[in-house]
Amino acid sequence: MKKEQRFKYLSYPQAVFVVGTYDGERKPNVMTVALGGMCSHNPPYFAISVRSATYSHQNIVARQAFTVNIPSKKYLKHVDYVGLVSGRNTDKFAVCGLTAVAGELVDAPYIDEFPTVAECRLHHTIDLGSHTMFIGEIVSIKGEEPVLADLSHLMPNLTDIPDMVKAEGIVYAFAGDGRYYCGLGEPLERAYSVGRQLIE
Amino acid sequence: MKKEQRFKYLSYPQAVFVVGTYDGERKPNVMTVALGGMCSHNPPYFAISVRSATYSHQNIVARQAFTVNIPSKKYLKHVDYVGLVSGRNTDKFAVCGLTAVAGELVDAPYIDEFPTVAECRLHHTIDLGSHTMFIGEIVSIKGEEPVLADLSHLMPNLTDIPDMVKAEGIVYAFAGDGRYYCGLGEPLERAYSVGRQLIE
Numbered sequence: 001m002k003k004e005q006r007f008k009y010l011s012y013p014q015a016v017f018v019v020g021t022y023d024g025e026r027k028p029n030v031m032t033v034a035l036g037g038m039c040s041h042n043p044p045y046f047a048i049s050v051r052s053a054t055y056s057h058q059n060i061v062a063r064q065a066f067t068v069n070i071p072s073k074k075y076l077k078h079v080d081y082v083g084l085v086s087g088r089n090t091d092k093f094a095v096c097g098l099t100a101v102a103g104e105l106v107d108a109p110y111i112d113e114f115p116t117v118a119e120c121r122l123h124h125t126i127d128l129g130s131h132t133m134f135i136g137e138i139v140s141i142k143g144e145e146p147v148l149a150d151l152s153h154l155m156p157n158l159t160d161i162p163d164m165v166k167a168e169g170i171v172y173a174f175a176g177d178g179r180y181y182c183g184l185g186e187p188l189e190r191a192y193s194v195g196r197q198l199i200e
Numbered sequence: 201m202k203k204e205q206r207f208k209y210l211s212y213p214q215a216v217f218v219v220g221t222y223d224g225e226r227k228p229n230v231m232t233v234a235l236g237g238m239c240s241h242n243p244p245y246f247a248i249s250v251r252s253a254t255y256s257h258q259n260i261v262a263r264q265a266f267t268v269n270i271p272s273k274k275y276l277k278h279v280d281y282v283g284l285v286s287g288r289n290t291d292k293f294a295v296c297g298l299t300a301v302a303g304e305l306v307d308a309p310y311i312d313e314f315p316t317v318a319e320c321r322l323h324h325t326i327d328l329g330s331h332t333m334f335i336g337e338i339v340s341i342k343g344e345e346p347v348l349a350d351l352s353h354l355m356p357n358l359t360d361i362p363d364m365v366k367a368e369g370i371v372y373a374f375a376g377d378g379r380y381y382c383g384l385g386e387p388l389e390r391a392y393s394v395g396r397q398l399i400e
Contacts, residue, residue, distance in 0.1 A: 001344070001345050002312075002317070002342040002343065002344055002345070003342065003343055003344075003345050003348060003360050004340065004341070004342055004360070005341040005342065005343055005359075005360045005361060006357045006359060006360065007355065007357040007358050007359070007361070008244035008338045008339075008341055009238065009241070009244065009341075009358075009361075010238055010244075010246060010268065010270070010316070010318050010338060010341055011270070011316060011343075011361050011362045011363075011364060012215050012217070012237075012270045012316070012364065012369060013213070013215055013364055013369045013370070013371045013384055014215060014237065014238075015212050015213055015214060015215065015237075017212070034238075035237060035238050035239050035240070036237065036239075037212075037214065037215075037235060037236065037237050038209065038210055038214075038234075038235050038249075039235050039236075039247065039249045039328060039331065039333050040235070040249055040328035040329050040330055040331040040333070041209065041329075041330045041331065042329055042330040043328075043329050043330075044208035044209065044210075045328050045329070046210060047239065047247065047333075049238075049239045049240055068210065070210070070211070070212045073388065076388060076389045076394055077389070077394050077395055077397060077398060078395070078398070079395070080389070080391060080392065080393065080394045080395025080396075081395030081396075081397075081398040081399070082395070083392075083395065084392065084395050084396065084399065085399060095398055096398065112202075116210070116211060116212070117202070118210050124326065124328075126324065126326070126335075128239060128240035128243075128245050128324075128335070129240050129241075129242055129243050129245070130240055130241045130242040130243075131239065131240040131241065133239055133240070133247075135326075135328070138208045138210060139208075140204065140208075141204070141205040141208055141209075141210055142202040142203060142204055142205065143202065143203055143205055143211075144201070144202055144203075145201050145202070145203050148203060149374065149375075149376070149377070151374065151377070151378060151379075153377075154378060154379070155207065157206045157207040158207050158209075159205075159206060159207070160203050160204070160205045160206065161205060161207070161209075161211050161374050162211045162374065163211075163374060163375050163376065164211060164212065164213055164373035164374055164375055164382075165373070165375040165376065165382070166375075169212060169213045169373060170213070170388065171213045171371055171384065172391060173364035173365070173369060173384060173387075174349065174351065174361050174362065174363060174364055175349075175363050175364055175365040175366075175384075175387050176349070176363065176365065176387060177349070177351070177353075178351060178354060178390055178391075179351075179354070179390070179391040179392065180387035180388065180389065180390055180391060181387070181388050181389050181390075181391055181394075182364075182365070182384045182385050182386065182387050182388060183384075183385030183386065183388055184213055184371065184373060184375075184382045184383075184384070184385050185382050185383030185384055185385045186382065186383065187373075187375050187376060187380035187381070187382050188273065188276060188370070188380065188381050188382060188383055189276045189277070189280070189380065189381050190378055190379070190380055190381075191280060191372060191378075191379040191380060191381055192280065192283075192284065192379065193280065194276055194277050194280045194381075195277055195278070195279070195280025195281030195282070195283065195284050196280075196281075196284065197277060197281075198277060198278070198281040198295055198296065199281070199284065199285060
């Protein structure tokens with residue numbers, strides 16, 4: 001039996017991203033973003049939605065760039081912290097003891113310690129009410145060597161892809177009595193494969 | 201040591217959605233969507249990116265509506281299947297033995313068996329190259345009673361929210377030698393809380 005939910009927030013396992021930007025003085029900032037993800041393959045676009053009052057919003061508009069940093073389990077405390085305070089009056093990199101590295105191709109810093117980072121050049125800005133959606137073209141993705149997989153048996157270019165089980169990827173989900181970061185469970189079934197049982 | 205990835209696809213634990221639409225004859229169709237998620241809170245908007253060649257693309261343009269259906273672990277085979285074949289020449293609901301229920305507020309069907317479903321009214325259409333992004337306003341969310349949680353201690357309206365551990369939510373991730381559906385691991389830390397240790 002289905003029941004209507006009053007608060008219109010869809011509950012599903014959400015990805016967790018930390019977005020890196022520079023401010024006017026080139027001070028690096030980072031912020032946790034709950035709303036975002038890949039939104040096109042060719043060109044490779046990544047979308048993030050950010051409230052207009054945030055320091056990161058102002059930085060992205062000024063620098064026309066941002067990075068997307070994928071955390072692993074060991075940085076949970078930092079991921080949560082950078083979503084709770086503003087970079088306007090805090091040096092979040094310093095508090096967390098994380099290292100800001102200047103992007104090679106865009107005017108934004110990435111987090112050296114995180115296992116996967118992407119540099120994005122701003123392409124589209126869409127006002128959606130409480131949030132602004134920034135769509136950036138992914139111009140570089142870097143992964144930490146110990147967790148990289150070679151999947152060229154699936155597609156010729158699919159090398160050096162971070163393995164999310166090895167990288168200890170995390171998701172955000174409503175669970176139990178609140179909102180939690182959860183780890184990944186074991187791989188259950190192979191995608192683009194298990195469904196073939198239903199094809200005659 | 202970080203290494204550049206050749207194929208510009210960012211690897212992270214991705215949410216898995218099945219999108220429901222009606223065609224011109226009101227035949228219900230469903231399709232797995234890898235790219236999408238909530239993109240604003242107020243109004244509550246949900247974005248999905250779909251290739252223009254798909255039957256679902258044509259249906260969304262015609263009906264100006266779609267549903268988002270969140271699967272649980274037991275429907276993995278169906279989730280994978282509806283991403284592999286086209287609704288142009290297949291009745292995917294029939295093959296899967298799933299039940300299409302007409303949306304109450306929009307011209308699109310949802311999957312009765314899935315624990316969480318949302319009805320979306322199309323608001324923005326953005327051409328992004330290989331994919332078209334459709335942004336819909338969520339006008340209804342329904343959850344299956346056995347998995348609903350009352351989180352009104354966090355926010356007054358936060359009742360009847362599906363618990364993703366109980367609902368056995370799944371994610372898509374690059375892992376091991378390929379692409380897998382993974383279950384959720386145990387909740388690790390409480391969000392909006394664990395990071396407070398770093399606030400003086």
